Amino acid sequence: MRGFGMMRHTYCLICLALTTLLGCTAQKPIMSEPAMLETARQQLAAENPGSDAAVILSQALQETQSAPPDKRPDILQRALDQADEARHFSPDLEAPLPDGWPKPSLPNLIRIKSYPSVRAAWVRDSAGNNGQFMTLFRHIQNREIPMTGPVVMGYPVQATDRPAESPDSMAFLYRRLDQDATGQFGRVQVEDDRPLQVVSIGLIGSYREKNFQTAAADLRAWLQVHAEWEPAGPVRVLAYNSPFMFFWKKYSEVQVPVRAAPSPSRSVRPLGEAETK
Numbered sequence: 051m052r053g054f055g056m057m058r059h060t061y062c063l064i065c066l067a068l069t070t071l072l073g074c075t076a077q078k079p080i081m082s083e084p085a086m087l088e089t090a091r092q093q094l095a096a097e098n099p100g101s102d103a104a105v106i107l108s109q110a111l112q113e114t115q116s117a118p119p120d121k122r123p124d125i126l127q128r129a130l131d132q133a134d135e136a137r138h139f140s141p142d143l144e145a146p147l148p149d150g151w152p153k154p155s156l157p158n159l160i161r162i163k164s165y166p167s168v169r170a171a172w173v174r175d176s177a178g179n180n181g182q183f184m185t186l187f188r189h190i191q192n193r194e195i196p197m198t199g200p201v202v203m204g205y206p207v208q209a210t211d212r213p214a215e216s217p218d219s220m221a222f223l224y225r226r227l228d229q230d231a232t233g234q235f236g237r238v239q240v241e242d243d244r245p246l247q248v249v250s251i252g253l254i255g256s257y258r259e260k261n262f263q264t265a266a267a268d269l270r271a272w273l274q275v276h277a278e279w280e281p282a283g284p285v286r287v288l289a290y291n292s293p294f295m296f297f298w299k300k301y302s303e304v305q306v307p308v309r310a311a312p313s314p315s316r317s318v319r320p321l322g323e324a325e326t327k
Contacts, residue, residue: 086126087114093133100164102136102156132156141254141301144292145199148223154290154301155252160272162279162308165246169224169232170202172239179203182220189238190222193230198223200288200303205266207284216259217287248286248305249279256297262287265304273306283307 081089090107097104110129114122136156143154150166171189173182183201190197204219221243224230232240249272251265266285273279288303 081127083123083126086123086130087111090126090130093130097133100152102139102153102159102161103133105161106133106136106159132159141290142295142299143199143290143301144295145197146225147200148198149226151223154303155250157252157254157301160249160251160269163248163250163305165248167227167245168243169227169229170221170241170243171224171235172204172219172221172241173237174204174219174239175237176218179217179220185237186220186222189235193235195222195224195230198225200290203287203289205285205287247282247308249273249276249308250303250305253302253304254298255300257289257291257300257302262302262304266306269304269306273308278311279308280311281306282309 090111094104094107094111097107106129110125113125117125136159139154139156141154147153148168151168152163152165155161155163171186173185175182186201189195200223202221202223203217204221205216206218227242230240232242234240249269251268253261253265255261262285269285270281273281283306286305286307288305289300290302291300
């Protein structure tokens, strides 16, 4: 009987905890549209202009200006929730980023990102991913250069309506522009890549080519809608994790270099405009 009493007591505690949790969720306050507008503006003012949260809020505030009145509360609430998710998103990174490198973005968020000049060791041949990786790995080992993330995979130039099938180049990034030296080192070309502007989407999951191709197609569809931008180079993939990371925790970004479309009548959006799939 004593054992039965203890089990009953435990069951009651579990029920109480669940009731409390559900009650807290149900009691989440619902803000009015003016209150959400003010909250979004205040949060935007407090954010780093280049952060995911800032571009999500900025895009939502723009969208509400032309949206029907009955759609505005949903737009604002979705943006506030997504901005909060972006603030707390932190992928499992196994190596430091290059100096000045933008933080990885929230998965499935499509946005414009700007990257600074970076010193990169490139292998551009048909050795395949494993051969390119090992060539680069031996290069940084021999020259005592610490590993950083991400590894950059470059794809061949192609028609804009067809995703690439496989990468034809790979780069390891140096932490600083003044680190070691540029030049040709066997199959490795070390150079200072110029600043780059891209439209980017973050992904969580396996580094399968099919996933990258789907993401590249999403970016091309985004570019068709956003005529103020045009492609300025082939697709690239930023792979932030090693083969030893669990596949469901791997993080990557698929990107297309872009430039402002040469149209004097185009409607310019903020550089940090964000959108979800």
